[in-house]
Amino acid sequence: MASTERPDIVVTGIGIISPSGRGYDAAWEGVLAGKSAAAQDQLLIDEGVSVTVSCRVPDFDPDEELGRGAKRRLDRFTHLALISAREAVAHAGLVGDEDDFAVVGQDPDRVGVVLGSGIGGAETWAEEYPRYLDKGPGRVSPMFVPKMLSNTGAGTVAIRTGARGPNMTVNTACAAGASALHMGRDWLAAGSADVVLAGGVEAGITGLSVAAFAQMGALSRNEDAAAASRPFDVARDGFVIGEAAAILVLETREHAEARGATPLAVLAGCGGSADAFHATAPPEDGGGAVLAMRRAVEDAQIDPTRIGHLNAHGTSTPLNDSAEAKALRAVFGDHTDRIAVTSTKGVTGHTLGAAGAVEAVYALRALRDGVIPPTANLTEQDPEIALDVVRDEPREVPLDAVLSTSMGFGGQNAAVVFTPA
Amino acid sequence: MSQELLATITEVLSEDFGVPEDDISPDATFEGLGLDSLDVVELTLVLEEKTGVKLEDEELEDIRTLQQAVDKIAEKQG
Numbered sequence: 130m131a132s133t134e135r136p137d138i139v140v141t142g143i144g145i146i147s148p149s150g151r152g153y154d155a156a157w158e159g160v161l162a163g164k165s166a167a168a169q170d171q172l173l174i175d176e177g178v179s180v181t182v183s184c185r186v187p188d189f190d191p192d193e194e195l196g197r198g199a200k201r202r203l204d205r206f207t208h209l210a211l212i213s214a215r216e217a218v219a220h221a222g223l224v225g226d227e228d229d230f231a232v233v234g235q236d237p238d239r240v241g242v243v244l245g246s247g248i249g250g251a252e253t254w255a256e257e258y259p260r261y262l263d264k265g266p267g268r269v270s271p272m273f274v275p276k277m278l279s280n281t282g283a284g285t286v287a288i289r290t291g292a293r294g295p296n297m298t299v300n301t302a303c304a305a306g307a308s309a310l311h312m313g314r315d316w317l318a319a320g321s322a323d324v325v326l327a328g329g330v331e332a333g334i335t336g337l338s339v340a341a342f343a344q345m346g347a348l349s350r351n352e353d354a355a356a357a358s359r360p361f362d363v364a365r366d367g368f369v370i371g372e373a374a375a376i377l378v379l380e381t382r383e384h385a386e387a388r389g390a391t392p393l394a395v396l397a398g399c400g401g402s403a404d405a406f407h408a409t410a411p412p413e414d415g416g417g418a419v420l421a422m423r424r425a426v427e428d429a430q431i432d433p434t435r436i437g438h439l440n441a442h443g444t445s446t447p448l449n450d451s452a453e454a455k456a457l458r459a460v461f462g463d464h465t466d467r468i469a470v471t472s473t474k475g476v477t478g479h480t481l482g483a484a485g486a487v488e489a490v491y492a493l494r495a496l497r498d499g500v501i502p503p504t505a506n507l508t509e510q511d512p513e514i515a516l517d518v519v520r521d522e523p524r525e526v527p528l529d530a531v532l533s534t535s536m537g538f539g540g541q542n543a544a545v546v547f548t549p550a
Numbered sequence: 551m552s553q554e555l556l557a558t559i560t561e562v563l564s565e566d567f568g569v570p571e572d573d574i575s576p577d578a579t580f581e582g583l584g585l586d587s588l589d590v591v592e593l594t595l596v597l598e599e600k601t602g603v604k605l606e607d608e609e610l611e612d613i614r615t616l617q618q619a620v621d622k623i624a625e626k627q628g
Contacts, residue, residue: 192568197568197569197584198567198568198589201566267604268598271591272588272592275588
């Protein structure tokens with residue numbers, strides 16, 4: 130049982146770079162517009178992959194954005210982590226005028242970083258392995274290991290911000306971003322840190338990974354890119370791969386108030402679970418997802434009927450969306466009909482290890498603004514999915530508590546609940 | 551030959567490593583240009599592709615400046 134003694138953990142800053150836009154406001158406007166970010170991907174076309182659609186973040190030049198050598202020394206997933214971290218610490222009022230990354234006014238030993246990532250430096254693998262095969266072991270870049278390791282994102286955020294508190298990368302595949310929020314919340318509750326930058330990052334759009342997901346049958350075969358990601362729709366046939374990063378600044382309410390920061394919302398509850406069932410398929414009844422959602426609501430110590438909105442995992446695969454609908458009903462019973470559900474993956478595609486954090490940001494923003502983004506491409510809802518899914522245009526509705534769910538391959542699930550600040 | 555090699559290194563440093571061209575001179579040290587030990591190893595791999603000469607780890611121990619690297623490559627090219 131959750132302790133009633135646990136301090137309120139609040140969110141005081143957000144950074145996000147998503148296919149729906151770059152920055153907290155732009156990324157939100159992008160999902161509100163309900164227009165899919167999916168497009169034909171030249172890399173996938175050039176490599177002859179059977180699926181050529183992806184959701185990329187807006188273009189950027191790593192060296193211009195992050196300093197000389199950033200492109201050569203850091204994998205793309207670390208670029209995304211840094212861009213979102215910089216926005217998050219600025220938003221939280223944690224940086225001074227001299228350096229847009231370095232956290233000031235805090236004991237650096239008490240600032241933690243925890244990022245979820247499902248893959249890590251996918252592009253670096255994709256570039257170096259052919260070099261190893263074609264040119265021999267003697268030509269492998271000495272940068273390969275530091276670029277590729279999946280902990281480099283969190284490590285590099287620490288290098289730039291000066292955060293010397295607990296630092297970790299968690300991997301629960303497509304639930305990793307939400308698991309990282311859970312971990313960060315627990316560090317704060319346990320007194321292991323004063324401030325935690327928690328979130329998720331993924332940049333896994335390579336020919337190899339897309340080919341592999343396609344071989345599994347997990348990806349949409351829809352050649353109309355803009356219509357390919359269609360969660361809860363009767364014609365959904367798989368997910369569209371995306372990339373993103375989102376980082377939330379977490380601290381106790383007491384700590385935030387003491388430094389004059391404005392809480393955006395309370396990270397009220399976190400829940401995790403495993404299906405203990407199958408490597409990639411969810412059990413038909415939603416299995417572990419039920420446990421994760423139930424635990425998150427119990428952890429928040431709120432009446433379940435306060436939940437008015439779910440930002441669903443909603444990947445647009447036939448299996449996931451049906452199982453998730455059943456799971457939601459198993460948790461909430463009749464109240465399910467009063468939960469306005471959306472899947473922002475219709476716009477962003479599936480950003481894998483980043484998704485749990487990206488969608489936590491959208492759920493939090495929905496709570497604050499009282500408006501829920503529509504599920505893009507939902508034209509005919511699957512009759513098997515008995516949910517109130519927001520479609521066509523944003524829905525204005527006052528919200529008192531919101532839920533975001535994530536389910537990863539391996540059967541790992543995570544859910545988070547936000548309540549008003 | 552030496553001038554040509556220096557031009558090659560300058561091009562690699564400026565294009566692949568993002569070092570401002572104004573900072574690059576024969577007397578510039580790798581350290582002074584902001585290259586750490588991993589950068590230097592990577593630089594030798596790129597130079598190997600361009601010149602056919604590989605600078606070995608033990609040779610790198612005595613090389614601090616661009617001119618010294620040029621001289622060593624020229625010497626090995628014969």
